[in-house]
Amino acid sequence: MKxxxxxxxxxxxxxxxxxxxxxxxxxxxxxxxxxxxAGKAAxxxxxxxxxxxxxxxxxxxxxxxxxxxxxxxxxILNAFADAIEAALPRLAEVETRYTGRPIREMRAQLxxxxxxxxxxxxxxxxxxxxxxxFEGPYHNYVRRxxxxxxxxxxxxxxxxxxxxxxxxxxxxxxxxxxxxxxxLTPVTTLMLAQIAKDAGVPDGxxxxxxxxxxxxxxxxxxxxxxxxxxxxxxxxTGRAVAQAAGANLIRCSCELGGKAPMLVLxxxxxxATAAGAVFAAFIAAGQTCIAGxxxxxxxxxxxxxxxRFLPRVRSLRLGLPQALETQLGPLVAGRQLARxxxxxxxxxxxxxxxxxxxxRPGDPKLAGGFYYEPTVLxxxxxxxxxxxxxxxxxxxxxxxYRDEDHAVAIANGxxxxxxxxxxxxxxxxxxxxxxxxxxxIVWINDHHRIDPSSVWGGFKASGIGHxxxxxxxxxxxxxxxxxxxxxxPPDWYGTTDVVRLS
Numbered sequence: 001m002k003x004x005x006x007x008x009x010x011x012x013x014x015x016x017x018x019x020x021x022x023x024x025x026x027x028x029x030x031x032x033x034x035x036x037x038a039g040k041a042a043x044x045x046x047x048x049x050x051x052x053x054x055x056x057x058x059x060x061x062x063x064x065x066x067x068x069x070x071x072x073x074x075x076i077l078n079a080f081a082d083a084i085e086a087a088l089p090r091l092a093e094v095e096t097r098y099t100g101r102p103i104r105e106m107r108a109q110l111x112x113x114x115x116x117x118x119x120x121x122x123x124x125x126x127x128x129x130x131x132x133x134f135e136g137p138y139h140n141y142v143r144r145x146x147x148x149x150x151x152x153x154x155x156x157x158x159x160x161x162x163x164x165x166x167x168x169x170x171x172x173x174x175x176x177x178x179x180x181x182x183x184l185t186p187v188t189t190l191m192l193a194q195i196a197k198d199a200g201v202p203d204g205x206x207x208x209x210x211x212x213x214x215x216x217x218x219x220x221x222x223x224x225x226x227x228x229x230x231x232x233x234x235x236x237t238g239r240a241v242a243q244a245a246g247a248n249l250i251r252c253s254c255e256l257g258g259k260a261p262m263l264v265l266x267x268x269x270x271x272a273t274a275a276g277a278v279f280a281a282f283i284a285a286g287q288t289c290i291a292g293x294x295x296x297x298x299x300x301x302x303x304x305x306x307x308r309f310l311p312r313v314r315s316l317r318l319g320l321p322q323a324l325e326t327q328l329g330p331l332v333a334g335r336q337l338a339r340x341x342x343x344x345x346x347x348x349x350x351x352x353x354x355x356x357x358x359x360r361p362g363d364p365k366l367a368g369g370f371y372y373e374p375t376v377l378x379x380x381x382x383x384x385x386x387x388x389x390x391x392x393x394x395x396x397x398x399x400x401y402r403d404e405d406h407a408v409a410i411a412n413g414x415x416x417x418x419x420x421x422x423x424x425x426x427x428x429x430x431x432x433x434x435x436x437x438x439x440x441i442v443w444i445n446d447h448h449r450i451d452p453s454s455v456w457g458g459f460k461a462s463g464i465g466h467x468x469x470x471x472x473x474x475x476x477x478x479x480x481x482x483x484x485x486x487x488x489p490p491d492w493y494g495t496t497d498v499v500r501l502s
Contacts, residue, residue, distance in 0.1 A: 009040045010186060012048055012210055013193040015055035016203025022047040027183065027211075032100035032330040033320050035368040041186050044211030046219035049178070052207040053225040056149045056176040059204030066146045066174035068202075074121035077172060080199040081114035081121075087195055088113070091188055093322075095160060098185045100330040100370065101284055102321045109161055116164040119452035120172035123473045137487030144477035146174035147251065148227035151220045153213075153241070155232050156182035156332050157287045157392075159189055162232050162255075165456065165467040167192075171205070173476040175228075178207045180220050184332055186210040213237070224248055228476070231255070232289075234390075235416075235461045242464070253465030253475060257390045258289040258418030258458065261411040262447065263433060264297045264305065265404070265424040272445070273423045274308035280421065280447035281396035282316060282374050285331055289462070290419035292396060292447050294387055296407050299400040306378070306398065310356050313374050318361050320369075330369040331393060337370040340393030344375060347386035347397075352377045357394070382410045390416070404433065412438045417459030421447040 009026055011018040025043035030036065042048070060066055065073065084091070091113075092106040099106075127144060134140035152166045159181060170177050181189040186208070193208045209216050221229055221244045228251040231241045238254035245252035262280055264273050280292025297305045319326035331337045337360075344358050357375030372394055380387050380397040387397050401407040411420060417439040424430040427444055434442040440458040443449060450456065450468070457466035465475055 007037065007040050009042070010190050010210065011042045012044060012052065013190050013206075013208040014048070014052045015207065016197055018190075019048075019051070021045065021211075022051070029098060029184070029187070030333065031097055032332050033097075033322070033369045035334075035370065038097060039187065041183070041210045044180075044209040044216035044219075046215075048209050048211070049180075049216055049219040049223065050225070052178045052209045053149060053220075053223055055204040056178050056207055057225060059202060060146070060148055060176040064202040065171075065176060065205045068174075070124050070127075073172065073174065074125050076200040077117045077121035077124075077168070080196055080201060081117040083195045083199040084117065084192070085114045087191070091160065091191060094191065095185075095188050096321045096329075098187055099156060099159065100321050100332055102323075102326040102329045104324055104326070105283065109158070113160055113164050116168040116452045117171075120168040120473060123169070123470060124172040127473065134483065137485065139484040139486055140481065141484075142479055142481045144173070144474070145480055147476060147478050148175060149225065150175045150177045150228045150230060150476065151223070151226045152177055152179045153217055153220065153229075153231040153233065154179060154181050154189065156184040157284060157289075159185045160192065163189060163192070165452075165472070166230050166232075167206070168452070169472040169476045170230075171201070173473060175476055176205045176207075178209060178220060178226070180209050180211070180217050183210065183212045221245075222248075226250060228252070230465070238463060251475070253467075254463045255289070255456070255465070255467060256418075256458065256461060256463040257416055258291075258462050259294060259388065259390055259414050259416045260290045260292050260419040260421070260439075260447075261294040261296050262292045263407050263411055263420065263422045264295065264301070265407075265422065265426075265429070265433070266298045266301060267425040268423040269425060270301070270305055270308050274305065274312055276421075276423065276445070276447055277309055277396070278312045278316070282313070282328060282394050283448060285328055285372075286394040286396070287332060287336065287392050288448070289390070290441070290448060291392075292421065293391065294382075294411075295396055295398045296401050296410055297398060298407075299402060302378075302398065302400050306355065306376075309398075310376060313376055314356050316374050318363070318366065318371055318373065320365075328374055328394065330366075330371045332370070334370055336392060337372055340372050340391060340395060343386055343389070343391045343393070344377070344395060347377050347380070347384065350384045350386065351379060352384060352386060352397070353379045355398070382413050388414055408433065408436045412436075415461040418462035419443070419447075419458075421445075
């Protein structure tokens with residue numbers, strides 16, 4: 001691995017200012033397109049996490065954000081959205097550098113970030129208290145109030161988009177946050193914290209601690225100083241985090257793994273479906289929890305589908321992520337490349353066939369990076385590990401089914417239940433099939449689409465809780481019921497009359 005001569009050091013962001021680690025420790029940040037060290041970040045530990053939580057707690061308790069008033073909070077969030085919009089070119093450039101995602105993908109994805117902050121500022125302004133039909137001379141109103149200090153642990157595959165799904169509702173509801181981004185991709189999260197400050201978000205409201213999961217992540221997750229824990233990550237990490245939250249009796253939301261099926265019904269337009277399948281499987285080099293990694297095709301349609309699908313996959317242009325012509329970039333790290341290679345080898349040992357890809361590219365210009373060719377496996381059955389385990393790489397499986405009942409059984413025959421798509425010429429029939437799928441998100445004749453208003457969450461081992469929509473806002477609030485006696489207060493012990501308790 002080559003070493004850069006002068007490396008920028010990215011510090012934590014605590015109480016409104018960049019802050020080095022308490023022990024001044026740092027670690028290397030690697031450019032996955034070249035394999036070179038591109039920068040350094042502060043290596044946080046329990047001391048740094050403690051400082052960030054203390055700053056968030058002070059900010060919450062003195063009301064500088066939670067008691068600011070919803071109109072003023074919304075105004076600042078809209079200013080924050082405007083500032084993000086202005087910074088998009090630079091954010092996309094840095095996000096591409098550390099994730100390895102092609103710049104054309106990053107520009108498209110990040111262009112939507114401001115929507116989340118604008119949407120949740122509107123949700124906060126339109127959120128009403130509830131008056132209940134309380135019997136007797138009483139007025140009972142129920143209000144939603146911020147939870148307090150929220151820990152948010154975010155992954156490396158969509159650093160800013162996934163953070164937006166958490167941060168926007170948390171801030172809109174009046175909470176203060178401590179974010180622990182992935183150790184691989186912390187830079188844009190730190191940039192966002194500075195943008196928030198410059199837009200008017202008070203110091204201490206958004207704090208960022210960088211570092212590794214077993215150190216900073218664990219210290220944050222197990223801290224008794226937080227009131228809610230929100231994680232996007234692997235299922236095993238989610239279980240550990242949920243246990244930590246349970247031990248501290250705090251709220252927990254986890255968006256975890258997936259193994260999304262694409263159900264290609266017999267009446268589907270195969271050309272459109274093949275194009276959709278390439279997008280579903282290989283956007284972000286397959287490094288998404290909703291990647292279309294199981295393409296279910298009726299057994300008599302497998303060959304016609306492959307005739308349309310494989311040429312499209314082979315035509316994908318691998319290259320440096322900064323190049324506008326690049327359609328598929330590297331994986332984020334060497335460990336993801338090794339995992340991808342391992343699972344292709346497992347698939348072959350289980351009897352699957354590599355229809356295309358299945359190896360690193362031969363282009364010497366890409367030799368230093370973590371590249372892998374887009375790979376299609378055929379002859380796959382649903383009991384194979386490659387069909388059951390989340391790979392997080394540019395690998396998809398084509399699985400044949402007999403009839404619709406068989407297709408639904410295959411789709412549901414997995415421990416995950418996050419996303420799925422149904423491809424058909426009959427949208428009404430597609431909706432009927434969607435209702436049979438045991439997962440939280442279903443697209444019909446599309447895949448990967450998202451909106452801040454569209455509720456996002458999985459079933460089974462894919463997580464607990466929800467992002468997006470009014471559900472996300474509610475999950476960042478707690479409920480207080482206030483009962484007002486509008487009559488004469490009862491004298492329970494000063495009378496022999498029967499006094500009603502309810």
